[in-house]
Amino acid sequence: MLQLINIDALLPGMFVTKVTQQVGKLNVASAGKVNDEQEIADLVDKGILQVQVDISKSSHLNTNQDFDDTYVNASGLSYNQQLEHSLKLHDQANQIQGRLIKRVAKGKIANLDEINSITQQIVKRAFECDDALAITTLLNHNDEYFLEHSINCAILMVIFGRSLDIETTTLQHLGVGTLLMDIGMLKLPLLLTQKAKKLSEPETQKMQRHVDIALNLLEPIEGIDEVSLIVIKQHQERLDGTGYPDGLRGEQISIYGRMAAIVDTYDSLITTRPFREAYQPADALKKMQREDLGLDKALVGQFISCIGSHPIGSLVKLASGKLAMVMRLNRLYPLSPVVMAFYNLASKQDEIIQIDLSKENDEIIGSISPDEFGLNLSTFLRHSFFNS
Numbered sequence: 001m002l003q004l005i006n007i008d009a010l011l012p013g014m015f016v017t018k019v020t021q022q023v024g025k026l027n028v029a030s031a032g033k034v035n036d037e038q039e040i041a042d043l044v045d046k047g048i049l050q051v052q053v054d055i056s057k058s059s060h061l062n063t064n065q066d067f068d069d070t071y072v073n074a075s076g077l078s079y080n081q082q083l084e085h086s087l088k089l090h091d092q093a094n095q096i097q098g099r100l101i102k103r104v105a106k107g108k109i110a111n112l113d114e115i116n117s118i119t120q121q122i123v124k125r126a127f128e129c130d131d132a133l134a135i136t137t138l139l140n141h142n143d144e145y146f147l148e149h150s151i152n153c154a155i156l157m158v159i160f161g162r163s164l165d166i167e168t169t170t171l172q173h174l175g176v177g178t179l180l181m182d183i184g185m186l187k188l189p190l191l192l193t194q195k196a197k198k199l200s201e202p203e204t205q206k207m208q209r210h211v212d213i214a215l216n217l218l219e220p221i222e223g224i225d226e227v228s229l230i231v232i233k234q235h236q237e238r239l240d241g242t243g244y245p246d247g248l249r250g251e252q253i254s255i256y257g258r259m260a261a262i263v264d265t266y267d268s269l270i271t272t273r274p275f276r277e278a279y280q281p282a283d284a285l286k287k288m289q290r291e292d293l294g295l296d297k298a299l300v301g302q303f304i305s306c307i308g309s310h311p312i313g314s315l316v317k318l319a320s321g322k323l324a325m326v327m328r329l330n331r332l333y334p335l336s337p338v339v340m341a342f343y344n345l346a347s348k349q350d351e352i353i354q355i356d357l358s359k360e361n362d363e364i365i366g367s368i369s370p371d372e373f374g375l376n377l378s379t380f381l382r383h384s385f386f387n388s
Contacts, residue, residue, distance in 0.1 A: 017031055022048045111221065151179070173225040195275070330356070
């Protein structure tokens, strides 16, 4: 993200791309990171009035003093540690799921050892990194929808299940099932799965075969649990009978199938697809809550309580005119999370400050899209907020 910065607002760590205003005609070699206050003083002496800064290449937002890293969760981890562990886990899951995709493309899955291993890590981190793990589901930096979607759904499923006090072994099986529930898509023609227009009836029927394809691939594998298979079988079923493959209704759908339908719908909505733009996380949750999508509304309410009405990692606009990222939920005051403000629309300046909205006279008035400000959330987190 490129920003124009007045020289008196320039900070050490900012990456200057060019000088945009200056007094006199002195040629200044401007591209590069500002290392210290002396370099800024030298620019002032040379008559520099304004520069363009690339926020994505800057490190001035490292918040060891700005973000309250003295906060430690029940597992004894600071927020920075939680986020570091979560980002590494997401990277590892991408690699493992990528290898699985290649094996499926060759026609055979010998075992699920790596899938079981990464799911165990997801379950572990859901307990250890409860404040930060959900951020990784909003990164979506990979162009391959299936890869990101399956990992995001597995993380969300485990976080959701933990909030419902589902025991650890079952959480593991839920995570495995969610990682694998769309694997049958890989056996369908790309022109079908990536079609930008509404599918015809024959195309819809072909698309719906992905559930049976996945079951045919996975049921012969020794050791796959029935809970995982239920997730795969039922994640597209809907309470009103409009789902597939069996058109199940109401109590015919297990709680695991209902949970899978919720996380699958949510992550699909917040991801850009060939046929529509992505919903902002808060808007996706409102749609799921208000519209008749065949979901279990009581469970949708519990899902929202779990991830927040403005989920961790989402970008929001505050009444004060600040732009911020939701960093930590406030269970006592669900509409007032802890946020990290990073820009002030009124002053058009960076303003890095942690705000506990339950303690300040400020509030969230809406969601914003990273695209509006040229932000890549993954890069922004890794190179701006945290040293990870």
